[in-house]
Amino acid sequence: MLSELLFLRYCLLGDHHLQTNDRLVCDNCLEQIPITREPHLPHVWHKSDDSPLESVCSYWTFQEQVQSLIHALKYQRKPSLGEYLGQFIATRIKLPWLSSVDRVFPVPLHPTKQRARGYNQAAAIARGVGEALSVSVDATGIVRRRFTETQTKLSRTERHENLMGAFQVHPQVTLSENETILLIDDVFTTGATLESAARSLRKKYSTTVYGLTLATAPLEA
Ligand SMILES: [Zn+2]
Known part of the structure; x- marks a missing residue:
């Protein structure tokens, strides 16, 4: 106490x-936390021709301070921190496409994990981003279909296979033609998670999908 x-x-x-x-x-x-010098992340993400993501962006480079923030956000029951960080980065990032966003979706946690944690940290960040951009946030717009093993020990290919078909648009969600969607996650690693979530949207709708996270690996890593 x-x-x-x-x-x-x-x-x-x-x-x-x-x-x-x-x-x-x-x-x-x-x-004081160093920001990514190339916000569209050319050093960690190479957009393939069939990528469902139009572009991606991370605000900070991942390091000690970010690790402390993410840890508090995920394991110390501080969803309000996520909202604050989402708001913080969305009001500072300068990207032309941010103003075209119609709706914000967080990358969902598997229900079992969310029950254990009590909340989805990406949804907390998404609420802050949505508030800063004055657009609506649909916290359950995308649902996680089956359990995916912890991603950290997997190779890029294994992550990709693990995530194929892991997400689907919630049956009660309807998107209008040509809506621009912003997907939110806490950290960008290979982009496999964001791409899989974006694919679930693009399978059903002709949307433009962007991805935004708090942080990614630094350029020099
Ligand atoms: Zn301080």
């Missing part, structure tokens, strides 16, 4: 007090 109180009173990324209790990190610390 005591550690929880102390945690709430200090900035997640710095040894200093916060102004308010509901924000877990201060803007000053967030602004």
Whole structure:
């Protein structure tokens, strides 16, 4: 209990007090995190001819501070942090296509995982992004169909195979012609997850789909 109180009173990324209790990190610390110099991620994502994604973007380069943020977001029951970070990056990223977005969908967690965690961290980020862009967020618009093993130990091909057909558009969701959709996830690794989720949308609708995450590997990695 005591550690929880102390945690709430200090900035997640710095040894200093916060102004308010509901924000877990201060803007000053967030602004110190290096951002991706090429927001469309040419160093980690090579768009194939048949990619269902129009483009992708990550705001920060993945490193210690981002790791702390993601850890708090995923394992310390802090969905409000996700909302704040989503808002933070969406108001700072300068990309022409952001203004064309009609609707925001988070990449879903498998229901079992979501029950254990209590929330989907990508949905929390998506709410913040949607608020910043003034567009609606459909937290359950895409559903996860079957369990996919933890991705971290798999090769790129294995990840791809594992994710094929893992997502589907919720039966109650209807998209209008030519809607532009923004998919949200926490971290961009190979793009396999975002592409699989985007494919589920494009299978049913003629949409343009973009992907946005908080962070990805740095350029020099
Ligand atoms: Zn701080």
